Amino acid sequence: MNRFPSISRTITDNLLLKRCLRGPIHHSSIYCFNYLKPIMTMPIxxxxxxxRRFKEALSIVYGPFDNILSSSDPESHALSWTPPSSPGAGGHLGRYLWTDAFGVINFITLSKELSCPPYLTLAKRLATTVHDTLGKTRDQTSRLPGATDAEPLKGGLRIGKIHSEEEDPRDGDGQYHHYLTLWMFALNRLALATGEEQWSLLAVQLAKAVHNKFIVRNQSNSQAQRMVWKMSADLSRVLVPTEGHLDAATGFVVYRLLQRTAEHMHGPPGDLVSEIADYRLLIGREGKMRVSNDCLDLGMGLWICHFFRDEDWARTLGSQSLEVGKILLDAKRGIASRDANRRLAFREFGACLGLRCYGCGADQELKESVKGVLEFWQRYLEASTDEDLKPISLVMYAAAGIPGAFEDGYLGRG
Incomplete structure (x- = not known):
């Protein structure tokens, strides 16, 4: 019996085509025009x-965990928990890096919201499982080139696509910069939440390992010139040479967060000065900090801005993005005016997450628009479901509802 049909059967389901997963920040919207019938309206x-909705959304992706936490020894049961591989996060062997990054951060949020430490143990178990799956070759026979059991992230982390890069170089497996930086952020939040420096060290290890693989340098002076969007799983060759809209800006923000935590927790091993300098140079290129009219792109842009909102680049991008957000979520002329079959839920959840982290200020109408998007997706029941796409929607739905550990200061200043 489905315990949470209002989420599990409807959030995106028929609205998302499998190819949407190839890179949720970089790509344009793709629509699927199947008819969805509104059945009921959920109360605020x-x-x-x-x-409750947050927990049940997570439990659909990661299996029921209330029985673990209600046991006589929840910590021991949490330590023995294995994240499910079917359906799991919807990727190769049940792991998908973007979805599982949200999963880790959401478990951290639950631990704080409910003052329940075993949720942190679930977050750690999920992180370790990702490293032991996506940090290995697709046949799971060895770590990715450059990595060892002692340094498991020196080879990066695979995306977790169902198809291999040989089957589909553009839309198959490989490594995405924006997925990697999101995972670095998840590890960083895990370090702050647990006080365990090993997670910070792993985040820095990953950051230093992959940085130069995605940077194209000027041959005359070796300065960072641009980035590439997708590398092969072994980081040996470029699969997609175009640059992701937010890749440099996200790197600039996330690497600084890693550096700050590293200096606080373990000192010199966190030295990311040269990498941060590369990103600073890249975001200074003319036209590279433009506002996007794609919901997810807009939301992730606002999210990175809110960490350094007093800096000129963040103040400019943030304020401009708020104005675009008003238009995108407007009930009469924006996405909210469309039928459900012409909307992409997970992209809208990205916009909601970013707006809630950045803050809508005194704009009550924009706040109501954000609420309206989340409530909208509660209205659609009994839609046909693509099981591969359900997980990414559910974890982003949860985060948009309660941003928690995605927010600056939620776990203190580390």
Whole structure:
């Protein structure tokens, strides 16, 4: 019996085509025009209801975990938990880096919201499982080139696509910069939440390992000139040479967060000065910090801006993005005016997450628009479901409802 049909059967389901997963920040919207029938309107959720929906969304992806936490020894049971591989995060062997990054961060949020440490143990178990799956070759016989059991992230992390890069170089497996930086952020938040420096060291290890693989340098002076969007799983060759819109800006923000935590927790091993200098140079290129009219791109842009909102680049991009956000979410002329079969839920959840992290200021109408998007997706039941696409939608739905560990300062300043 489906315990949470209002989420599990409807959030994106028929609206998302499998190819949408090839890179949610970089690509344009893709629509699927199947008819969805609105059946009921859900009431505005109370705080307890939001937590319930958050937990149940996660449990659909990662299996029921309330029985673990209600046992006589929840910590021991959490330590023995294995994240499910079917369907899991919807990727290769049940792991998909973007989805599982949200999963780790969401478990951290639950641990703080409910004052329940075993959720942190689940987050750690998920992180380790990702490293032991996506940090290995597709046949799982060895670590990715450059990595060892002692340094498991020196070879990067695969995306987790169902198809191999040989089958489909553009849309198959490989490594994405924006997925890697999101995973670095997840490890960084895990370090702050647990106080365990090993997670910070792993985040820095990954950051230093992959940085130069995605940077194209000027041959005359070796300065960073541009980035590439996708590398092969072994990081030996470029699969997609174009540059992701937010890759440099996200690197600039996330690497600085890693550096700050590293200096606080373990000192010199966190030295990312040269990498940060590369990103600073890249975001200074003319026209590279433009506002996007894609919901997910807009939301992730606002999310990175909110960490350094007083800096000129963030202030400019953030304020301009808020104006575009008003238009995108407008009930009469934006996405909210469209039928459900012409909307992409996970991209909208990205916009909601970014707006909630950045803050809508005194703009009550924009705040209501964000609420309206989340409530909208509660109205559609009994839609046909693509099981491969459900996980990414559910974890992003949860984060948009309660941003928690995605927010600056939520776990202190580390």
């Amino acid at each position: 959720p109370t705080p307890n209801e939001r937590i």
